Amino acid sequence: MRGDDDFCAESTADLDPDRWLWLPGVDYAAGWRAARRTAEDLNGLLAACGVQRSQLRAMADTDALGGPVVRLEGVPEGWLSLEELLVLAAHVRRESA
Incomplete structure (x- = not known):
């Protein structure tokens, strides 16, 4: 971190009520x-x-409304692996079209 101001800015940016507020009855x-x-x-x-x-x-x-969501989380190496897989899949798809 570069300083306390940066920490506070990052923390408040992540405080999206739609991501952490639970509604009764959902x-x-x-x-x-x-x-x-x-x-x-x-x-x-x-x-x-x-x-x-x-x-x-x-x-x-x-x-926020209880709908299913799947999130991907990874390190740069994992994202590069996914990129390689998607490039291969796109190539195969173009060849089969």
């Missing part, structure tokens, strides 16, 4: 369970392609 667990199944499937595909979970992983989450 079934967040159901949305999370649906997202979890998808995240597990995606993590399986990434592993099958040789991407280590410590480099890039899918995580279950929900939006």
Whole structure:
């Protein structure tokens, strides 16, 4: 960090109420369970392609209304692996078209 001002600016930028405020009566667990199944499937595909979970992983989450959301989190090496996979997939797709 460069100073306390930078820390405060970064912290307040992350305080999006739609990301952390829970509304009464919303079934967040159901949305999370649906997202979890998808995240597990995606993590399986990434592993099958040789991407280590410590480099890039899918995580279950929900939006403010309880809808399922899958987030990808990773280190630069993991994102580069995903980029390589997407370039290969795009190439195969163009050839089959």
